[in-house]
Amino acid sequence: MTSQEIFEQVKKKKSFLCVGLDSDVNKIPHFLYDTSDPVFAFNKEIIDATHDLAVAYKPNLAFYESMGVSGWNTLEKTVNYIRYNYPDIFIIADAKRGDIGNTSNLYARAFFDAMDFDAVTVAPYMGEDSVKPFLTYVGKYVILLALTSNKGASDFQYMAEDGERLFEKVIKNSQEWGDSENMMYVVGATKAEMLKDIRKIAPKHFLLVPGVGAQGGSLAEVARNGLNSKCGLLVNSSRGIIFAGNGEDFAAKAREAAQEVQSEMAGLLSEANLL
């Protein structure tokens, strides 16, 4: 998928919402436990209820791996379901992988060949050869962790050498490995004031922004500091949407929550003259 195609979808849906499918089996409505694959049944209903409001889905792999073989199966079915029914939607494997070259190659194969993800999140600690194997797939993206939304982000990511912080070094150096057609960055919404600095060194890239909602980041602040001429933002919300309700009407509740975010996004896109 090209960044232009993502932008077309943003304009059509008036949304830059990514729904995080952090579908914890312990938190989904209990009546789904009667089905043969409760998490898939949950995902399917969430996707059907929000597909016209979201431009991306992002399963976090931990929630699937923690269920072992059956979880991996659920993940594959979920990706296939989205791809088959809503082929325009961007699908992100939130995997935070990163290993030596020949091993990253295999992860790339797992997410881009064996499954049909459009993007995978990657941790930058091991440097260029751990990232490059993901960049050889045309139309697929590495989403590199830059500045994360969690508390521990401050442990190492702000470390500075000659005035350049680690997250800035990651963004700068990695632009020698790829470009805005095969790379994006994770920038937490809880650091929205940093988005201005980041836009100076990565003006064209899409940024994946977690941390709006449950983690406390402000959508308006993210948009005002982070939007570029082709949107350039995918803002993720997970729990706030998928667990908005817990009864028979959980999908309708999720839709309402997504609609609320989408409607705010439509206003912000319009304010930035992007519609």
Add this chain to the structure above:
Amino acid sequence: MTSQEIFEQVKKKKSFLCVGLDSDVNKIPHFLYDTSDPVFAFNKEIIDATHDLAVAYKPNLAFYESMGVSGWNTLEKTVNYIRYNYPDIFIIADAKRGDIGNTSNLYARAFFDAMDFDAVTVAPYMGEDSVKPFLTYVGKYVILLALTSNKGASDFQYMAEDGERLFEKVIKNSQEWGDSENMMYVVGATKAEMLKDIRKIAPKHFLLVPGVGAQGGSLAEVARNGLNSKCGLLVNSSRGIIFAGNGEDFAAKAREAAQEVQSEMAGLLSEANLL
């Protein structure tokens, strides 16, 4: 498993060898393709042929994930096989995970509860709250990436602030989160001269050392710089052992290759008065 128990095993086997089960389905002997689970058949034979020479096994998860659901199944069977038949052996999930707290929690559950690994490799980029959930399991270990063996290690890991390099900062700061009974560090053999510096800041911890053999690191140099009073080293070899042969006798060839390494290790342990 306590670090003392690992040391007891080292003394008994006169070895600090970790065999990397990077069991690429494309590289295993082709006659195994006739079995119902070729990679498991391969692992089983490798394990049976080397269990008295190795103190640890380390499946790299990429090789299993790249096969999708069936690979995940193979991984579970492999872990169970080692645990059931050779219960003293230390089993490492080379997963290089690391995510926000509640998500790392799920990874911990996946590797320590759903499967019975003793340790999991974790990337430090996201800081304390991404590591801590793994540290709450008694007798289980986080093996934190510090200084890796690949070329890209130099991209960020040597970045320095006030004379302290990132990999040193990782080792120092993380000692506030756990101790040598629940944490180890990855230090590549290709950086053996760094082991002396690292031993100054982490005298007691076990270090997992990849990069001997195929990647060119020297075992003797690693041992002389890295051994402590309770061994403190697990040196990994993957391809050099598991793919030593490619015919019907692949397991015997793997044993020979492991024996060669073990015999050098016995000499080095004896030289350091550890036997």
